[in-house]
Amino acid sequence: MTAQYQPPIASHPSSTDLSDADFETISEIAKSRFGLDLQPSKRPLVHSRLSKRLRALSIDSFAEYCDRLKRKMDEGEEDHLLSALTTNVTHFFREPHHFAFLRDKIAPQLRKRATSGQPIRIWSAACSTGQEAYSIAGTLIDALPGIINQDVRILATDVDPAVIQTARSATYKADQLSQIPHAIRPLLLDGAPSNGYFTIRQEARRLVRFAPLNLMDEWPMRRRFDLIFCRNAAIYFDKPTQSRLWERFAQSLNNQGHLMIGHSERLSGPACQTMKNVGTTTYQKNSLDFNLAKGNHS
The missing domain is CATH 3.40.50.150 (Vaccinia Virus protein VP39)
Incomplete structure (x- = not known):
């Protein structure tokens, strides 16, 4: 019995989906807008955190997300970008x-x-x-x-x-x-x-x-x-x-x-x-x- 072809199951963005160009775009926006310094070592973190944002927006690729940012399709998206890339860790009487x-x-x-x-x-x-x-x-x-x-x-x-x-x-x-x-x-x-x-x-x-x-x-x-x-x-x-x-x-x-x-x-x-x-x-x-x-x- 010949196995029938099964189309590949759609997956969430993987590490290869965050291209050099995409990472550079995100880094430039984060730096110019908020002063964030995203070194290449932060690339896995950027991918991990923004993958969740892509899923929330039903966006299939980082390229599409970067295009959305560059075209300012949603003025509030930069705030979501900031929230994803930073950690609001605080507590009463810290330090x-x-x-x-x-x-x-x-x-x-x-x-x-x-x-x-x-x-x-x-x-x-x-x-x-x-x-x-x-x-x-x-x-x-x-x-x-x-x-x-x-x-x-x-x-x-x-x-x-x-x-x-x-x-x-x-x-x-x-x-x-x-x-x-x-x-x-x-x-x-x-x-x-x-x-x-x-x-x-x-x-x-x-x-x-x-x-x-x-x-x-x-x-x-x-x-x-x-x-x-x-x-x-x-x-x-x-x-x-x-x-x-x-x-x-x-x-x-x-x-x-x-x-x-x-x-x-x-x-x-x-x-x-x-x-x-x-x-x-x-x-x-x-x-x-x-x-x-x-x-x-x-």
Whole structure:
């Protein structure tokens, strides 16, 4: 009996489907739009993560997906591309040494400024789903009783609109509760967890404003900051992009303001002329005028 011909079963894109040209297109879009540095070693990761996106869109090839991106057939697709290529790993009080430094070293300085009527501005850049911003708020409320009645604001931004929506909801799974120190829980939680979730108290939420922001774009903020958190975001950028980012942060800080970055990141470039290391991945601006420090007297 002769076996009948069976047509091949359609399969999901394999590693060979992500051609050199496709990878180059995706890398160029990721770099120009979001500053992401996709080295050739990231190719398996790009294939794996974007294969899921292709299936969701019912697209048969990476070439078709790249064409869709280049022709901007869906303005929101770049956001999906970003979400697929980056990892929004965060939790409350991540890298706790930063919050200890905020409580013990920075908060007393902020108290003096706040009680004298000066505004306090803090920026949680690349805030992801908001745990970092609320950890900052909880630390300040704990260290500075009455802070919610002062002119204190925490700006929390992220390039991904989806995670900003989660942050604004201020609702998290109950299994994240263990990340919050016991002393701060009453200051952050709006009652006990219910149905597997807990919500952040209004007092803490009033300190924080969430907004979408691409760090590669122009920054609309006009007021300088007393403290900037930007942790584990620059690891996605190449060295020149990192240096430019650190320089822009330094320019956006008040004199004696602080910058906190991720555990695997180090300051580089022109920012090193005006920032000094004062703690674990914690830097302080020590120049009155960034341009003068760079030798620009114009």
